[in-house]
Amino acid sequence: MDTKWKxxxxxxxxxISAFVMVWLCVMVAAGSAVFLGxxxxxxxxxxxxxxxxxxxxFGSLVRDAVALNVELVSEEEIRFSGDTEEExxxxxxxxxAIKGRLADTVxxxxxxxxxRTGETFTNITSGxxxxxxxxxxxxxxxxxxxxxxxxPFAADIAQMLADTPYEVHAAVIEPLKPGDFFYDGSISYSKxxxxxNHARVALISAIFIALLAFIYQVCVTGRREQGGEITLxxxxxxxxxxxxxxxxxxxxxxxxxxNSFSFSFPNEIELIVLVIIFGVDVLIGLTxxxxxxxxxxxxRMTRNTLVYRLFxxxxxxxxxxxxxxxxxxxxxxxxxxxxxxxNETREALFIFIVLIIPFNIAVLYFTAKALTSxxxxxxxxxxxxxxxxxxxxxxxxxxxxxxxxxxxxxxxQGGLKKAVAEAIKGERMKxxxxxxxxxxxxxxxxxxxxxxxxxxxxxxxxxxxxxxxxVLDEKSARLKQLIxxxxxxxxxxxxxxxxxxxxxDLHELVMQACxxxxxxxxxxxxxxxxxxxxxxxxxxxxGKHMWRIVxxxxxxxxxxxxxxxxxxxxxxxxxxxxxxxxxxxxxNPLDISPEQLTERFVRGxxxxxTEGSGLGLSIAQSLTRIQGGRFKIDIDGDLFKVTVEMPL
Amino acid sequence: xxxxxxxxxDDDSAIVDALEIYLKQExxxxxxxxxxxxxxxxxxxxxxxxxxxxxxxxxxxxLATTIKIREEMNIPIIILSAKSEDxxxxxxxxxxxxxxVTKPFNPLELMARVKSQTRRYTSLGSLASKNGILKTGSLExxxxxxxLRVDGEPVKLTATEYGIVLFxxxxxxxxxxxxxxxxxxxxxxxxxxxxxxPVHIRxxxxxxxxxxxxxxxxxxxxxxxxxMEKL
Numbered sequence: 001m002d003t004k005w006k007x008x009x010x011x012x013x014x015x016i017s018a019f020v021m022v023w024l025c026v027m028v029a030a031g032s033a034v035f036l037g038x039x040x041x042x043x044x045x046x047x048x049x050x051x052x053x054x055x056x057x058f059g060s061l062v063r064d065a066v067a068l069n070v071e072l073v074s075e076e077e078i079r080f081s082g083d084t085e086e087e088x089x090x091x092x093x094x095x096x097a098i099k100g101r102l103a104d105t106v107x108x109x110x111x112x113x114x115x116r117t118g119e120t121f122t123n124i125t126s127g128x129x130x131x132x133x134x135x136x137x138x139x140x141x142x143x144x145x146x147x148x149x150x151x152p153f154a155a156d157i158a159q160m161l162a163d164t165p166y167e168v169h170a171a172v173i174e175p176l177k178p179g180d181f182f183y184d185g186s187i188s189y190s191k192x193x194x195x196x197n198h199a200r201v202a203l204i205s206a207i208f209i210a211l212l213a214f215i216y217q218v219c220v221t222g223r224r225e226q227g228g229e230i231t232l233x234x235x236x237x238x239x240x241x242x243x244x245x246x247x248x249x250x251x252x253x254x255x256x257x258x259n260s261f262s263f264s265f266p267n268e269i270e271l272i273v274l275v276i277i278f279g280v281d282v283l284i285g286l287t288x289x290x291x292x293x294x295x296x297x298x299x300r301m302t303r304n305t306l307v308y309r310l311f312x313x314x315x316x317x318x319x320x321x322x323x324x325x326x327x328x329x330x331x332x333x334x335x336x337x338x339x340x341x342x343n344e345t346r347e348a349l350f351i352f353i354v355l356i357i358p359f360n361i362a363v364l365y366f367t368a369k370a371l372t373s374x375x376x377x378x379x380x381x382x383x384x385x386x387x388x389x390x391x392x393x394x395x396x397x398x399x400x401x402x403x404x405x406x407x408x409x410x411x412x413q414g415g416l417k418k419a420v421a422e423a424i425k426g427e428r429m430k431x432x433x434x435x436x437x438x439x440x441x442x443x444x445x446x447x448x449x450x451x452x453x454x455x456x457x458x459x460x461x462x463x464x465x466x467x468x469x470x471v472l473d474e475k476s477a478r479l480k481q482l483i484x485x486x487x488x489x490x491x492x493x494x495x496x497x498x499x500x501x502x503x504x505d506l507h508e509l510v511m512q513a514c515x516x517x518x519x520x521x522x523x524x525x526x527x528x529x530x531x532x533x534x535x536x537x538x539x540x541x542x543g544k545h546m547w548r549i550v551x552x553x554x555x556x557x558x559x560x561x562x563x564x565x566x567x568x569x570x571x572x573x574x575x576x577x578x579x580x581x582x583x584x585x586x587x588n589p590l591d592i593s594p595e596q597l598t599e600r601f602v603r604g605x606x607x608x609x610t611e612g613s614g615l616g617l618s619i620a621q622s623l624t625r626i627q628g629g630r631f632k633i634d635i636d637g638d639l640f641k642v643t644v645e646m647p648l
Numbered sequence: 649x650x651x652x653x654x655x656x657x658d659d660d661s662a663i664v665d666a667l668e669i670y671l672k673q674e675x676x677x678x679x680x681x682x683x684x685x686x687x688x689x690x691x692x693x694x695x696x697x698x699x700x701x702x703x704x705x706x707x708x709x710x711l712a713t714t715i716k717i718r719e720e721m722n723i724p725i726i727i728l729s730a731k732s733e734d735x736x737x738x739x740x741x742x743x744x745x746x747x748x749v750t751k752p753f754n755p756l757e758l759m760a761r762v763k764s765q766t767r768r769y770t771s772l773g774s775l776a777s778k779n780g781i782l783k784t785g786s787l788e789x790x791x792x793x794x795x796l797r798v799d800g801e802p803v804k805l806t807a808t809e810y811g812i813v814l815f816x817x818x819x820x821x822x823x824x825x826x827x828x829x830x831x832x833x834x835x836x837x838x839x840x841x842x843x844x845x846p847v848h849i850r851x852x853x854x855x856x857x858x859x860x861x862x863x864x865x866x867x868x869x870x871x872x873x874x875x876m877e878k879l
Contacts, residue, residue: 439704442730443660446752450666453755480752487732498734504871511826512868515846543870 010225018213019286025210026282027275032203036196043196048189049138049172057181058108059151062140062170064098065110066160069121070168072098106179107172109133116165129169136171143167214286222294230298235291239306247288254281331363366399373398377406384409389417427494434490438483445483449476485615488548492622497545499627504541506571506580506646507532513550514569517558525563526584532571539578539646545623546646552616553582553642562587562638577630577645586638594633620644652766653677653695657687657713658702658728667700670755674763684708688716696723698766700758703729703740711743718744724765728753760858767799782817785879787856787865789817798856808833809852812845816866816876825873849874 111122111129147158222230261270295301342348383391398406565585572579598621624631629646668678681687703710727740732750740748782789788797811833826845853860
């Protein structure tokens with residue numbers, strides 16, 4: 001039961017009904033209040049006879065009765081009164097109008113008596129007229145001394161009765177008979193009275209219900225469950241201050257529209273428009289209040305304002321520093337003041353030359369300087385990203401606005417430098433370690449090689465012993481080669497190798513290398529084709545390192561080429577590089593990536609049965625790199641292609 | 649002349665023993681030492697004709713020992729070292745050593761180098777320099793006899809090889825490209841030179857050098873050409 005209630009309490013249905021209820025009740029309350037306000041006189045009166053409406057009519061009729069019987073009397077009387085023609089006509093007209101008006105009423109009764117002559121005038125046909133009149137609740141009596149000022153036109157009546165012997169009795173006779181406005185008035189009076197009671201009840205209950213529903217709304221709005229997170233609706237995304245201004249604008253527009261209507265006698269269309277406008281305003285107001293409530297509840301009220309956002313952007317943003325903005329404002333203000341000054345005073349030219357131009361030139365200069373420092377910083381970043389870690393960013397050239405940025409970049413640069421230096425140091429240490437270990441390996445290996453050699457010279461009449469010995473001989477030689485390659489590879493890859501750059505003719509180099517390898521190539525059954533252009537291709541490189549590269553490539557070719565295949569060596573120019581391309585057909589399938597091939601100790605044949613240390617390509621690549629060249633391997637099926645590019 | 653004496657100095661006795669065997673096979677007397685101090689002592693006690701010296705030794709290392717020896721004597725010194733870098737070699741040679749052999753060495757090559765160094769003693773005086781003989785180090789070319797000698801031993805060369813050696817020795821220290829050598833030796837333009845010159849040069853090196861991969865006389869200037877080193 002309890003949870004059901006809670007679920008219901010936070011359900012959207014309940015919230016929407018509460019919202020509609022608040023709206024409806026406000027509309028009802030407003031309607032009732034307006035009704036009560038308009039009719040407050042009627043409602044506050046004790047009876048129909050107390051209302052202005054009645055008093056006006058009644059007073060006017062009393063005046064009419066007095067005027068007819070005391071002042072005008074009859075048509076003859078008027079005609080022979082000796083007045084001007086115009087007045088006579090006027091009075092005759094009045095006489096008949098009054099007669100008509102008195103004939104129209106069925107409830108009004110009067111009794112006028114001339115105390116001197118005893119002559120009486122009345123519209124009551126039967127019974128004791130004065131007694132009947134005096135019995136009525138709304139009865140009046142006038143004579144030359146007595147006037148009832150509680151009714152309008154009393155002054156007129158008093159004037160007409162002055163110095164006359166007339167006594168006037170008047171009243172409406174109860175019960176009222178239908179047929180004149182007294183009857184209609186009393187009916188509508190009692191209706192209004194009755195409605196007013198309902199309206200009061202409606203007003204009070206509507207206010208009560210609206211308050212309750214509103215409080216409920218304020219409590220549950222934004223929450224999906226008891227103590228839950230505040231969820232904001234799309235309305236809340238409007239900045240709070242903007243929302244407030246919009247609501248105010250709506251209110252002002254509504255008031256302006258309402259003001260254009262005449263309030264005293266509203267017609268139906270205007271009334272409907274007013275109701276609609278009011279209804280919409282209530283809707284807007286309610287939405288606004290609930291939205292504000294949600295935002296206050298969620299604590300996002302201040303943050304969700306345009307002012308806050310603007311402030312935030314300008315003062316907390318990364319792009320601008322607050323005082324930069326202030327400078328901009330200051331610049332505008334100073335210029336404004338100066339131009340105004342120039343405009344107002346006679347020395348416009350003077351101010352222009354002495355103040356405005358120098359000021360703007362100075363501002364331009366500093367701005368340009370700031371921008372220059374930005375480009376300075378950009379240049380530095382470009383250099384650093386290109387690998388020039390020693391690029392010095394001149395901080396004295398950087399304007400204050402970008403000093404922080406420059407500093408950050410310098411610290412990044414410093415960090416990078418340190419990292420690179422550490423990496424180099426690490427690589428050096430590795431190289432040193434490899435070199436030292438290798439040296440320590442070499443001494444015992446010397447003995448091994450020497451004693452194997454000595455053993456070979458001994459008389460061995462055991463066939464197997466000789467076979468074993470040859471294995472030892474071969475493997476010790478291999479070990480020696482491995483150690484030497486290892487040292488070279490570690491030195492080349494760490495850049496711990498002197499490079500003596502000269503002009504090296506690639507064709508000459510290849511011819512020399514081929515001369516060295518001629519026998520081995522023949523032995524491997526390979527056919528070598530060297531293609532070089534007519535033009536010499538001289539690259540800037542260290543001849544010894546270049547020979548090592550070509551030697552390693554040729555030794556690879558001899559070791560791994562398919563017997564009786566052709567090997568192509570092309571030499572070409574491709575600015576700004578000289579190209580050396582070696583192509584051969586592999587004897588074994590190359591299911592290995594080019595990248596892996598240049599890793600140390602990786603060989604094309606996974607089983608490592610063939611000779612070689614697996615360092616050849618790695619050394620060739622490292623040597624190419626330390627000379628500023630590029631080393632690339634392409635594998636296309638069994639076609640193995642190495643491209644060495646050296647700077648011309 | 650009697651047997652020549654070689655001082656072998658290395659802290660690794662196995663290497664010293666192996667070298668003793670090799671040297672004795674080549675008919676040398678051997679004196680063994682295991683530290684620089686022992687080596688200096690041996691030198692002061694007997695007549696030594698050549699020293700084989702390890703660098704990394706306790707007490708006094710090879711380089712310091714070399715300096716000490718050079719203060720008093722002019723005998724050939726061959727350094728044996730596990731250090732194979734060029735800078736190490738240059739340091740060793742600058743300190744007064746005559747040759748530098750890296751470990752692990754090929755025994756035959758080492759013996760060849762020992763022989764080459766000791767030949768100065770044996771052939772001293774007999775090498776009265778005749779007119780017209782071209783000489784670098786212990787490489788001699790006699791154009792009259794059309795004979796090339798290494799350490800006094802004649803080397804057999806083909807006519808082309810002889811032509812190349814003659815041309816290079818006549819222009820000692822100068823570098824010639826393949827084309828230049830071809831044009832001078834073959835006396836014709838080098839359209840068809842291909843790799844004949846490099847092949848010939850490799851063969852010459854194999855005949856005259858102790859270690860053809862690291863030639864002493866006929867050097868390869870990679871990517872430029874070849875030259876005969878002026879020693």
